[in-house]
Amino acid sequence: MKVLGIESSCDETGVAVFEGRRGVLAQALHTQVDLHAVYGGVVPELASRDHIRLLPVLVRQTLREAGLDIADLDAIAYTAGPGLAGALLVGASVAEAMALAAGIPALPVHHLEGHLLSPLLSDEPPAFPFVALLVSGGHTQLMRVADVGDYELLGETLDDAAGEAFDKTAKILGLGYPGGPQLAALAMRGEAGRFNLPRPMLHSGNFDFSFSGLKTAVLNVASKPDWRMEYQADLAASFQQAVVDVLAAKAMAALERTGLRSLVVAGGVGANRALRGKLDAAAAEIGARVHYPAPELCTDNGVMIAFAGAQRLMRGERPSAEQAINVRPRWPLGELVRPSAGRFAASP
Numbered sequence: 621m622k623v624l625g626i627e628s629s630c631d632e633t634g635v636a637v638f639e640g641r642r643g644v645l646a647q648a649l650h651t652q653v654d655l656h657a658v659y660g661g662v663v664p665e666l667a668s669r670d671h672i673r674l675l676p677v678l679v680r681q682t683l684r685e686a687g688l689d690i691a692d693l694d695a696i697a698y699t700a701g702p703g704l705a706g707a708l709l710v711g712a713s714v715a716e717a718m719a720l721a722a723g724i725p726a727l728p729v730h731h732l733e734g735h736l737l738s739p740l741l742s743d744e745p746p747a748f749p750f751v752a753l754l755v756s757g758g759h760t761q762l763m764r765v766a767d768v769g770d771y772e773l774l775g776e777t778l779d780d781a782a783g784e785a786f787d788k789t790a791k792i793l794g795l796g797y798p799g800g801p802q803l804a805a806l807a808m809r810g811e812a813g814r815f816n817l818p819r820p821m822l823h824s825g826n827f828d829f830s831f832s833g834l835k836t837a838v839l840n841v842a843s844k845p846d847w848r849m850e851y852q853a854d855l856a857a858s859f860q861q862a863v864v865d866v867l868a869a870k871a872m873a874a875l876e877r878t879g880l881r882s883l884v885v886a887g888g889v890g891a892n893r894a895l896r897g898k899l900d901a902a903a904a905e906i907g908a909r910v911h912y913p914a915p916e917l918c919t920d921n922g923v924m925i926a927f928a929g930a931q932r933l934m935r936g937e938r939p940s941a942e943q944a945i946n947v948r949p950r951w952p953l954g955e956l957v958r959p960s961a962g963r964f965a966a967s968p
């Protein structure tokens with residue numbers, strides 16, 4: 621079963637072909653970082669236009685590299701949400717149009733499901749069930765994952781997502797876009813113990829998070845009269861440590877509560893080295909293991925969408941015959957149901 625995957629939910633244009641037994645046959649990824657950098661953040665209209673410009677090129681290139689024609693494909697999976705409405709519509713239109721032309725199904729995929737399942741592509745994939753910590757620019761969630769499509773939300777952020785907190789704090793510190801990786805790089809040179817920032821909701825007794833107060837705490841420190849630019853790396857490190865401490869503590873508590881010993885970390889913030897170090901150490905203490913996607917699969921890409929689509933098809937899901945270009949900029953992951961339930965699960 622060969623599935624073409626298309627990702628265009630934000631500022632990355634990703635295309636890939638996944639084959640059930642052989643894995644990833646070809647992939648292409650274009651990041652729009654340079655395009656948005658001058659504005660200090662993603663400009664939705666520019667993102668859509670760039671997806672339009674590049675998607676047909678990358679699709680052709682990926683098919684050529686895989687040695688395939690559109691007629692060889694079994695399905696086309698695309699990110700139908702959550703994400704930027706215009707950007708999602710580009711991927712949805714291309715996918716639905718190609719599928720119609722080829723007479724094959726187009727499969728709307730939930731972006732977070734793509735992230736969530738991407739560690740299954742690693743050499744030593746985790747077995748179901750596991751706990752997933754989803755930490756991206758738009759979401760921070762802890763989930764119990766029983767199977768593809770069987771997700772129980774344990775807790776989530778009440779305000780900013782972890783990646784969003786990194787990005788906003790980076791802005792406060794005068795760093796460029798994308799802020800998360802830049803702040804992480806700066807933090808490597810800093811002393812995390814210098815500033816005692818709050819650990820929001822650490823002892824809330826549930827699996828929810830709150831990160832918006834943390835950026836205010838950073839702003840307060842940086843606005844004090846005795847603030848000196850030479851503390852910048854220390855403040856970055858102190859902020860990063862506060863986020864990492866809360867994420868790790870709650871992830872471990874989720875393992876304890878569910879009795880599971882496998883933690884999957886997905887989403888852009890999963891690339892953070894300090895987070896990985898802390899999670900690995902904390903998991904080792906309770907005899908648990910942490911699974912990460914390959915570094916190139918941590919941020920947005922077409923592979924995870926092709927893979928998630930293939931997983932659903934292999935479990936018997938069949939998209940409705942009705943062709944429609946629908947996207948869901950806001951799409952709660954909890955609305956997905958297991959494909960084995962025998963009906964079209966991911967209808968947007």
Ligand code: KG4
Binds near residue numbers: 920
């Ligand atoms: O999953 P992703 O690529 O896109 C979304 O679906 O949101 O995540 C992007 C987020 C951004 O907020 C970015 O700043 C953050 O992940 N990020 C990081 C790191 N790399 C990416 N945050 C902290 N440390 C990193 N190394």
Ligand code: ZN
Binds near residue numbers: 757
């Ligand atoms: Zn993402």
